Amino acid sequence: MTRADIVIVGGGMAGASLGAELAGDARVILLEMEESAGYHATGRSVAFWEETYGGPAVQPLTTASGPLLAAPDPDFHEGSFLSPRRTLHVGRAGDEGARDALLAQFAGKVELSPLDPHALVPGLRPDWTLGVLEPSCRDIDVAALHQAYLRRFRRRGGEVRLGARLTGAAREGDGWRIEAAGEAIRCGLLVNAAGAWADEVARLCGVAPIGIAPLRRTVVQLHVPAMPQDDLPLVMDLRSRFYFKPEGRQRLWLTPHDEAPSVPCDAAPEDLAVAQAVARFEEAVDWGPASVEHKWAGLRSFAPDRAPVYGHDPGEPAFFWFAGQGGFGIQTAPAAAFIGAALIGGAALPPAVAEIDPAPYSPARFR
Structure with a gap:
């Protein structure tokens, strides 16, 4: 049986970005049901970064992500992910x-x-x-950003499994025993970054859906x-x-x-x-x-209130929601990944997102 600290379900921008922040400090496996990561929402984006898009609840995440997309660390990506546009x-x-x-x-x-x-x-x-x-509106090189996150994830020791749909999940001890692509995996934390399939993943795990x-x-x-x-x-x-x-x-x-x-x-x-x-x-x-x-x-x-959902499920702390990101998951990816990783690790928010209150994005608001 394979063992991991964290299993992330979903290899689009949400799962890849969060995985890149978690890997290195934990053994992380990323499960993607398709044969290529980012096949669904990530691969079909109209590819812009716009601060008003998604409304006031999303704007702090977009604004905080802007500098990280415009001038990323050179070891992450050479040059900017953004180019001029305006709205x-x-x-x-x-x-x-x-x-x-x-x-x-x-x-x-x-x-x-x-x-x-x-x-x-x-x-x-x-x-x-x-x-x-x-x-301030800019175009985003979505493919470059997604691939940069996947590279960082692998470089830090993360494992990507393609064609690996989650087919079973059960609580076992203080973690999970899950089934994917005919293999059993034991992990301590299950992260739901499954996009359109987020509620289906929750049901499979015996967790109450949110209504995504x-x-x-x-x-x-x-x-x-x-x-x-x-x-x-x-x-x-x-x-x-x-x-x-x-x-x-x-x-x-x-x-x-x-x-x-x-x-x-x-x-x-x-x-x-x-x-x-x-x-x-x-x-x-x-x-x-x-x-x-x-x-x-x-x-x-x-989600029902159209704001993203980041956090441990109140009824199942070993299940972490990272979903409901509407059409703004790409433009908010850096800030969201920082917040998600801090919540999972029990750490303070890094400076780039220190002014953002994660509480409005908690799944507790639906329970």
Whole structure:
């Protein structure tokens, strides 16, 4: 029987980042059910770091992660994971309430400037009269960040097991006996970083689920020959009906900002969502015609209050939640991993996240 101090279920950004912080001080095994880590949510991200994205509960995690992503330790990654982008939040008559709420929620926390949106987006249709610039927004090299965490994890002695779905778990002594890929593993702590499968993992372990719900998000890649430039900002509708950003010359990524309930699965785009995305894009700009080159979908998993869940389960202290990270798990990965590792190790929070109170993210809020 294999023995480990900690087994992490899930090899996406959540599991890889937390594992990288834990390995070295403990023997850690990372279980990934797919044949490649990061196949689901991590591999389908639209790849930006935006401080207002996810709302006020998420903003401290995103803001704290920014410097760690912009200037990582050289032994972790050479160069920055971030590159310039900016966000332009846009709206029409009737959206003043959404604009004012955005400005009020992040006053004194995130730089936001009302302005005429047409100055930044040539071809924006005349009825889009409201604009708020968020200059701090950056693109993220998601693949590089994920691979850097996996490298650090392995370098510190962590073991990654691919194609290793958790199939059984039972309390044994002061820890767990689990089954994965036909092998028994004994560990002291089980970490649930399973994304859309987080509640399923909890049930398998005899732990009460939290109500983490997978929601499908559709993305299309458009070929737009008339797109005026490829360094435009990320454009987000103030009413959350769409956002898009350039992705190379004459191409952009676009989503209708859908959140369709789903079972945990290998998500696929639906034609209606693709059509909605294109229609909303055409309502916003006069860059037509545009053609769909590629389309995909991913599952963003939210707890009932839409804040992430980090901490030991109150009813089962040997079970640690690291889930419910919605669509913001990548942009908050460094801060979240620091917090998770400190909670597991019973240590003080490191300086980069010392001002963040972990209590609002505790699973105890659902018990």
